[in-house]
Amino acid sequence: MEIKREDILHLANLSNFSLSEAEIEKLGGDLQDIIKYISQLDELNTDSVEPTYQVFEMENVWRDDEILVQDANREELLALTKEEKDNQIKVPKVL
Amino acid sequence: MKIANKTVTATQLVKDALDKAKHFADYNIFTYVNEEGALKKAAEIDAKIARGEEVGRLAGVPFAMKDNFLSPEGETTASAHILEGFTSPITATAIEKLEKEGAIMIGRTNMDAFAHGSSTENSYFGPTLNSHDRERVSGGSSGGSAVAVALDIVEFATGTDTGGSIRQPASFNGVYGLKPTYGTISRYGVVAMASSTDCVGFFTKTPDDMNLLMEVASGQDPKDLTTLPDYYNESEAKKVKKIGIIKDFDNESVDAEIRQALKTKCEDLKAKGCEIVELEMPALKYALAAYYIIVPAEIASNLSRYDGVRYGFRSEDSANLEDLYPNTRSEGFMPENKRRIMIGNFVLSSGFYDAYFLKAAKARTLIVNEYLEAFSKCDAILTPVAPNPAFKLGEKVNDPVSMYLEDVMSVPLNLAGVPGLTIPAGETASGLPIGLQLVGPRRSDKTLIEFSKELM
Known part of the structure; x- marks a missing residue:
């Protein structure tokens, strides 16, 4: 399939990117090449084949419903943010 | 590997490693050198030895850690701008286990940002040079770790392998x-x-070192519900008698010297009484396409957490919160990160999910089944790791698909979840290392490590 400029903008939006014009052009070409390559899967017959999403041999690993002690406390986690005030993470205005 | 004792001190081992790290600084191996922290730990181990106290199985052994392992020593950046300034309050379980046995982290190693790449050229900090030819790539994504071991700076290094990044x-x-x-x-x-x-896996200089590290680091972890119940230490190495080779991998697109190295090893094995079995695995041809659908989809999901709010890099001067996210992500991710996130969102988006993601998940079933069938005919498979030895810096960096083709023989294992061990197999006429990979059924890790000694 052909990847158009509006497709790139749509994918950038889904990915939360704001791209420069140069990036739109470069990524457009790259993504076209990659999609062409991965589209060769069309050749493979997968009729009546069940999908595999994980190769871990177990399912539904349960643990007791207890609160575990976390390795990092609130102060340590808040120290990682750029701006903090009154135990809250500060961000630019929302509206 | 050299373990600290009364005559060889941990301090000396760590000092030697730090000196070598400085000596090879222009290879751009480390994103952080842990000089102060490492020497302090070494002194503690030496004091224990002097007092006659028990020390661990890796006492005073210097190691290098890929920059995507969390620990409070140095910033964990995954060689990505968007994690700049992030010093982790927690330590990865694998690192905790190594350190409990006395191993000492002397530096964090360079990698393709977020492990997206096969050459370490996608690092925010620039590429790591190949240990044998400074004009060539180190491979990737765990390039820094491989070179740190190859140049004998450290006894071992940690890595991660999502599609070949260790092998x-x-x-x-x-x-x-x-x-x-x-x-x-x-x-x-x-x-x-x-x-x-x-x-998670390792780089070492010998199979015995690999076995020791697996004994220490493997095992079920309540903090990671996708760890298997302990098996490694209880497992026994099985005798390998039948070796499979994959017919489709013996073609013109694979370097002639690598194909010759494989043939030579097969001859050696035959002389030792092993049987060589030719395998037909037709779905493997599609493994790379399936991989570059499934993995970007998971990347798009996993990397959506990087928003500049809670940790790491935050774009400055965003007028509002809605701008902060795309500004941070656009400035913080490398081009290859962006390509993979966008491809992931493409294959998951409505209208394309069935044709790409679901199709790839079905292809994955066929690949898993081909390995199961292959291991009913042989005990282990021997193949090249990559189609070529180390390539020139800059050679593939502007052509994403040619870079992806590097992974064509390494990704099938990851899709199937089976183990693979790269073994050194000589050098090309121009002096570049050649590696081959031994592949076995699930939980055959110890068998592969033991068997690799017969291929030395």
Whole structure:
């Protein structure tokens, strides 16, 4: 399939990117090449084949419903943010 | 490996490693050198030895840690701008286990940002040079770790392998590199790339060192519910008698010297009484396409957490919160990160999900089944790791698909969850290392490590 400029903008939006014009052009070409390559899967017959999403041999690993002690406390986690005030993470205005 | 004792002190081992790290600084191996922290730990171990107290199995052994392992020593950046300034309050389980046995981290190693790449050229900090030829790539994504071991700076290094990121750089630098069975080593505290294929593993100079590290680091972890119940230490190495070779991998697109190295090893094995079995695995041809659908989809999901709010880099001067996210992500991610996130969102988006993601998941079933069938005919498979030895810096960096083709023989294992061990297999006429990979059924890690001694 052909990847158009509006497709790139749509994918950038889904990915939360704001791209420069140069990036739109470069990524457009790259993504076209990659999609062409991965589209060769069309050749493979997968009729009546069940999908595999994980190769871990177990399912539904349960643990007791207890609160575990976390390795990092609130102060340590808040120290990682750029701006903090009154135990809250500060961000630019929302509206 | 050299372990500290009364005559060889931990301080001396660590000092030697730090000196060598400085000596090879222009290879751009380390994103952080842990000089102060490492010497302090070494002194503590030496004091214990002097007092006659018990020390661990890796006492005073200097190691290098890929920059996607979390620990409070140095910033954990995964060689990505968007994690700049992030010093982790927690330690990865694998690192905790190594340190409990006395191993000492002397530096964090360079990698393709978020482990997206096969050459370490996608690092925010620039590429790591190949240990044998400074004009060539180190391989990737764990390039820094492979070179740190190959140049004998450290006894071992940690890595992660999502589609070949341990095995390919090991092969490009002439060292051992193991991608264990999926779920063998805890991923708690490791920067996530693709959760259904990510594995923690090691680079070493000998099979015995690899075995020791697996004994220490493997096992179930309550903090990572995708770790398998302990099996490694209880497992026994099985005798390998039948070796499979994959017919489709013996073609013109694979370097002639690598194909010759494989043939030579097969002859050696025959002389030792092994049987060589030719395998037909037709779905493997599609493994790379399936991989570059499934993995970007998981990347798009895992990397959506990087928003500049809670940790790491934050774009300055955003007018409002809605601008902060795209500004931070656009400035913080490398071009290859962006390509993979966008491809992931493409294959998951409505209208394309069935044709790409679901199709790839079905292809994955066929690949898993082909391995199961192959291992009913042989005990282990021997193949090249990559189609070529280390390539020139800059050669593939502007052509994403040609870079992806590097992974064509390494990704099938990750899709199936089976283990693979890169073994050194000589050098090309121009002196570049050649590596081959031994592949076995799930939980055959110890068998592969033991068998690799027969291929030395």
